[in-house]
Amino acid sequence: MAELTLTDIAKHFGDAAALKSVTTTMRDGEFLALLGPSGCGKSTLLRLLAGFEHPTKGSIRIGDREVANAASRLNVPPEDRNIGIVFQSYALWPHMSVRRNVGYPLEIRRLSKAEREARIDAALAATALEPYGDRMPSDLSGGQRQRVALARCLVSDPTAVLLDEPLANLDVALRASMQAVFSDFHRRTTATMVYVTHDQAEAMAMADRIAVMNNGVIVQLDTPEALYARPRSRFVAEFIGEGAVVPLTGATQSDTGAEATLLGARLKVETDTALPAFACLRPENLTIAETGDIRARVERVTYLGGRYRLNLTAASGEALVTQSATRLTPGDQIGLALSAPWAFAAA
Amino acid sequence: MSLVATNSSSSRSEGRLLSLALALAVLITLAPVARLFLEGITAGGSLNPGFFTEVVAKPATLSALRHSLVTAGLGTVISVLIGGTFAFLVALTDLRRKGALVFCLMIPMMIPPQITALSWTQVLGPSSVFLKTLGLAPPIGAPQPLYSSGGIIFLLGIQHTSIIFLTLRAGLRAIPQEVVEAARISGAKGFRIWGQIVLPLSLSSLLAGIAITFVTALGNFGIPAMLGIPAGYSTLPTLIYQRLASMGSTVLAEVAVLAILIGLVATLGILLQRFFQRRQRVHLVGSTGQPLAIPLSKARLPVEIALWAVICAILVLPMLGLLATSLVPAYGVPLRLDTISLSGWHEVLFRQPVTQRAFVNSFALSISAATLLMALCLPLAWLMDRHKTPLGRAFDSLLDLPYALPGVVLAIAMILLLINLPFTEATLYGTIWIIFLAYLARFFAVMFRPVQSSLRQLDPSMDEAAQSVGAPLSRRLRDIILPLSAPSAAAGAILVFLTAFNELTVSALLWSSGTETLGVVIFNLDDSGETVMASAVAMTIVFVVMFLMAVIQATSRRLPKGVVPWQN
Numbered sequence: 036m037a038e039l040t041l042t043d044i045a046k047h048f049g050d051a052a053a054l055k056s057v058t059t060t061m062r063d064g065e066f067l068a069l070l071g072p073s074g075c076g077k078s079t080l081l082r083l084l085a086g087f088e089h090p091t092k093g094s095i096r097i098g099d100r101e102v103a104n105a106a107s108r109l110n111v112p113p114e115d116r117n118i119g120i121v122f123q124s125y126a127l128w129p130h131m132s133v134r135r136n137v138g139y140p141l142e143i144r145r146l147s148k149a150e151r152e153a154r155i156d157a158a159l160a161a162t163a164l165e166p167y168g169d170r171m172p173s174d175l176s177g178g179q180r181q182r183v184a185l186a187r188c189l190v191s192d193p194t195a196v197l198l199d200e201p202l203a204n205l206d207v208a209l210r211a212s213m214q215a216v217f218s219d220f221h222r223r224t225t226a227t228m229v230y231v232t233h234d235q236a237e238a239m240a241m242a243d244r245i246a247v248m249n250n251g252v253i254v255q256l257d258t259p260e261a262l263y264a265r266p267r268s269r270f271v272a273e274f275i276g277e278g279a280v281v282p283l284t285g286a287t288q289s290d291t292g293a294e295a296t297l298l299g300a301r302l303k304v305e306t307d308t309a310l311p312a313f314a315c316l317r318p319e320n321l322t323i324a325e326t327g328d329i330r331a332r333v334e335r336v337t338y339l340g341g342r343y344r345l346n347l348t349a350a351s352g353e354a355l356v357t358q359s360a361t362r363l364t365p366g367d368q369i370g371l372a373l374s375a376p377w378a379f380a381a382a
Numbered sequence: 383m384s385l386v387a388t389n390s391s392s393s394r395s396e397g398r399l400l401s402l403a404l405a406l407a408v409l410i411t412l413a414p415v416a417r418l419f420l421e422g423i424t425a426g427g428s429l430n431p432g433f434f435t436e437v438v439a440k441p442a443t444l445s446a447l448r449h450s451l452v453t454a455g456l457g458t459v460i461s462v463l464i465g466g467t468f469a470f471l472v473a474l475t476d477l478r479r480k481g482a483l484v485f486c487l488m489i490p491m492m493i494p495p496q497i498t499a500l501s502w503t504q505v506l507g508p509s510s511v512f513l514k515t516l517g518l519a520p521p522i523g524a525p526q527p528l529y530s531s532g533g534i535i536f537l538l539g540i541q542h543t544s545i546i547f548l549t550l551r552a553g554l555r556a557i558p559q560e561v562v563e564a565a566r567i568s569g570a571k572g573f574r575i576w577g578q579i580v581l582p583l584s585l586s587s588l589l590a591g592i593a594i595t596f597v598t599a600l601g602n603f604g605i606p607a608m609l610g611i612p613a614g615y616s617t618l619p620t621l622i623y624q625r626l627a628s629m630g631s632t633v634l635a636e637v638a639v640l641a642i643l644i645g646l647v648a649t650l651g652i653l654l655q656r657f658f659q660r661r662q663r664v665h666l667v668g669s670t671g672q673p674l675a676i677p678l679s680k681a682r683l684p685v686e687i688a689l690w691a692v693i694c695a696i697l698v699l700p701m702l703g704l705l706a707t708s709l710v711p712a713y714g715v716p717l718r719l720d721t722i723s724l725s726g727w728h729e730v731l732f733r734q735p736v737t738q739r740a741f742v743n744s745f746a747l748s749i750s751a752a753t754l755l756m757a758l759c760l761p762l763a764w765l766m767d768r769h770k771t772p773l774g775r776a777f778d779s780l781l782d783l784p785y786a787l788p789g790v791v792l793a794i795a796m797i798l799l800l801i802n803l804p805f806t807e808a809t810l811y812g813t814i815w816i817i818f819l820a821y822l823a824r825f826f827a828v829m830f831r832p833v834q835s836s837l838r839q840l841d842p843s844m845d846e847a848a849q850s851v852g853a854p855l856s857r858r859l860r861d862i863i864l865p866l867s868a869p870s871a872a873a874g875a876i877l878v879f880l881t882a883f884n885e886l887t888v889s890a891l892l893w894s895s896g897t898e899t900l901g902v903v904i905f906n907l908d909d910s911g912e913t914v915m916a917s918a919v920a921m922t923i924v925f926v927v928m929f930l931m932a933v934i935q936a937t938s939r940r941l942p943k944g945v946v947p948w949q950n
Contacts, residue, residue: 087846113849120850126843131863139861140851184847327901 037098037194038063039084039227044093045105046079053079055251057093064225066218068238069198071248072274077231080248081197084229085120086113097194118206119188119196119226123203125180127172133183134159134168140191159188161223162216178209185220195227202237214240235275239263247271255354263317265307268381272315277344279316279351283378286311295378299351300328311378318344320376321357327370331355333363384778395855398766398775407762408777410819411784411826414795418645421638421798437639446621447643453534453606453617454599460539461595465546465586472547474562474580476675477686484547485935486693491544492927494884496905497920498541499702503528503608504707504917512703514716528614534606538599540696544590545598553587554580556675562674583611590658594786597651600644603887604901608908618644619790619887626891634797641794643934645787652786652831672924701924708917726914730907732920737919739896740903743814747899748882751821752875755829760871761832764863768845785827789887796820796892812894820888828881829874836870836941837863869941873934880930884923 039061046054054076061067069077081096082088086102094104097118102111127136137158141151159165162182172180181201188196196218202210216240221228232238238245239259246256247270255262255271266272272280284296288309295304297314299300304314331347334354343362347369355371363369437443437602440887467485472480490498507526513519527533557580565579603619610620622637622644678685707713711723730737766774784792796819800810810816844866848858886901893902907916938946 085846085850087849113846114852114854116850116851117852120847122841122843122847124841124843126841126847128844128847128862139848139853143852143857187847187851291687 037227038096039195039229040096041080041083042094042096044080044083045091046076046083046088046097047091052251054083054090057251057253059246059253059256061227061229064227065243066221066228066230066241068230068232068242068245069248070235070238070245070274073233075248076251077155077233077248078199081199081229081231084195085118085197086111086116117191117194119191121181121184121196121198121201123200125172125184125201125204127180127183127187129172131172132168133164133172133175133337136172136183137186137190140187144191158190161189161220162186164246177205178213181213182216185216186379189220189224193226194308195229196224197304198228198230200231200233202232202234207354210237217241219276232319247274249274251253263343265305265377265379266315267379268315269379272313272377272379277318278320279353279355280313281316281349281355283311283314286378292375293378297376298329298349298353298373302328302373303375305375306378308380312380314376314378316355316373316376318357320374321355322372322374323357323359323369324372325370327372329371331369331371333365333369334368335365336363338362391572396765396769399761399855400769403758403762403765404773404777407758407781409825410758410822412777414792414799414820415783415787416825417799418638418641418791418795421635421642423515433635434532434642435641437636438643442616442621443618443640446616446618446640449606449610449615450600450617450619450644451529451647453531453538454596454602456535457538457542457599458592458596460536460540460594461546461599462588464539465543465591465595466550468543468692469547469550469554469684469688470576470580471689473551473809474576474674474676475678475685476682477678477689478682479686483689483693485931486697487547488544489697489928489931490540491542492880492884493924493929494886494901495537495541495602496608496886496901496908497604497704497884497923498537498700499528499605499608500904500908500913500916500920501704502537504913505700505703506938510703511706511710511713511715512715514714515718517867526612528609530609531615534615534617537605537609538602541602541605542595542598544695545595546588549591549594550584551579553584553590556582556587557674559674562676566676575846586658586661590655593651593655597648597655597786597788600648600651601790601887603789603890604905604936607886607890607905619788622790622794623890625863630741634794636707636802638794638798641791645791648787648791652783676919681949704917704921704924707914708921713911713913726918727922730915730918734915736898737903737907737915740898740900740919743897744883747814747821748879749820751818751825751882752829752878755822755878756833756871756875757827759830759833760864760867763830764837764859764867767834767837768842781830782827785821785825789824789885790891792820792824793888793891796823796888805886811892812897814897817889817892817897817899820892821882821885824885824888825878825882828878829871832870832874832877832946836867840866869937873941873946875938876930876934880927884927884931 037214041057041059044054044057045052045260057080069080071077079088083090083103083321089110090103090105092105092108092109095102097116101109102116103109128139131139134155138155141154146154151264152296162185164179164182164186167179172183175183184201202213205213214237230238230242234329242259244256244258245262246253248254249270255267262271263276266275269280272278281297283295286295286304286306293304293306293311294301295311295314304311329349333345334348335346337344342358342360345357345359345363347357349355357371421539439452452725471477472484477483485817503526504510506528508522508524510519528537561583562575562579565575570578601619603623606615606617607623611624616624618640622640625633625637649811706717708726709722709724709727710717711721715721766778796816797811800816800819802809810819844862845858848862853861884901885899889902890905893899900919904916904919907919934946
């Protein structure tokens, strides 16, 4: 198990920069999610860690071993990095049985037959696959294939496990149970895991920390709770969770806290910067109250099961989102009380 | 620095292997073409453009060129009429037994042209055993109607029907189903859908098909040789053959000019085909779900009967004619229960040393060509897909040339390249090796393309997964790539075997006593009047062809898309 360190990593494909400058450390034993919209560079980052791509700039260390360095043109090939990968397509070899798939890494390492069998059995047991050892991959369900891919990773004791959108091909019900499998796997092995996804719910559910990526850079690396409650940029605020981002003016700091003008009202805000420019209004920051701070008009009502999502337009023109326990009608005028929203500086 | 060297060993060994395989492949496929091109510039040994124009301006050349263009052009028209009708009906409507129909339509493509020609001459004409048996034979002395430009055109048309069919059907399959459904919802019916939606969308594939059919017909040697030479009607390929056969290598410079001439016309066609193929790819995007099945309702049964009748006429009838001829004791005797005889079969299979030698030669040549090409193409296709180098890309766009160019062109190129081995006094001309090397060049694309298309469909993470668990290049090739692409490689190898086994055009110019191939033997037997024996050999080949095609067909469900040429 080891720490993964990236120093000033950039990757260009021709003229296009997939990664611009990434410096970060993935801690030993942590479950880190790389989250971002498609094309943000998260998969490229994963493939750089695995060694399938070579960085255009910067260096990568696994533990204290340097595996890639653009300056010295060092690129340890993937087969010598001892990293496990779970692919989106599972990449099970269709011509090998489940046992052979799982045992192949040990064949390469020339382990004795007895030790090989023992470790395959252990890996199959850990992924609840004991009854399926002699099946072919084509005879397995999606979830079972995913577990075979995981077992194949597990069997060779990799220093880190990389997962490339492993749940993207599974249906919703199976996703939830596979999330539990991954979390258990992580707890038991304490392997460093890097998990690429575009699904924030998946990242929130499993990761210790999430690196939100956009346009080839990591825009914020934080715990799921911090990302939700204290986004540092408009992109993160809008990408994570529901809510609206509105501009604010006239921010002042005092002993009792910060205040600012937003949506035409003077309000208390939470912030850790001297000059915040935007506020993030989550549904829970807005309470329907006739005597509230601002007025808004209901634009659209969506039933979510047990509650309704309201898309609103504030009197000052901004679009807002909140929830209510009762159905309202589009066109209704309502009052909203605002409870100390999070304010941040970057656009 | 030593650290760098050891650590990037994997991608370096891949790079080295790629360079090596690529160099070998270029040498095999492109060196002959380059050699011929060089001959074109320095015609006759020195830079001499006058010689080129002198040869081209000869009346014999001009008349052969005219004959070539006329027969190839009108033959293509016939191919378009038959192949186009089949393609539209099979791809768009709810016909039954489409698979069987397509398979039968493909057989004429796989049967070598000289056998097609031989079989048709056995159906028509005064000495046709088939007609005699039915009592329909024209009186003795009546001309064989196929020994004419019309006969050549007709048979070229039938022979290449499947090329139009395949390219057009591929284009039709790329048309998103929704496009046609939207037209039907808008109220369009029958021929309106065809004329206003389907035809415009598939026009590029049709034109690409026409271009490549024309090139193939232009290069066809078997049909004009069997039908045109008796009638004194020469096309460029048969003119080259006749000049070389009568004068030997002394006229090499002259026939090289003729080969370049036909090569130029063919190249024009190939460029046209590529242009249209690219256009087709650009403007059609969207999901192609279910194949189309527009109901023909009441017209379905009559249409089916008509299509199967065409199959009967172009496949079953000539084969019956061939079979009938092979079963009589002497040419001209009608086939009856009391005259039926296997003596022709016995003679060619067990008595004639020439035919036995030809069987051995053709088997050995095709099996070794298929094996060697498989061993070369598999790693090469995989490495070229993984490492996109400029040289690899250039080779990719040129490797079809030896197959697409007319066979006589390649044969002349091989003679030029190998008649004097560089730095030695040795020559390969007249040995079996020149035929073997020509086969390697000609059928490289036949092996390479199926393997390439199957490797491209292979999920790259299959290989990456093996790499991430520590498997080096050699292990990955052996454990992952080879088993996963083996079915396609086997199908490719069978196709190479099939085409090489039947081949006439290349060996007709390269054979000498002792190195006869089956194609040459049929041609020579027929030429010397041994029609019964020629028919028996031809029939044997037809059985081998149909058997191997059936093997591929039976396994086709397990093969990736694009591997079996007559499917998808």
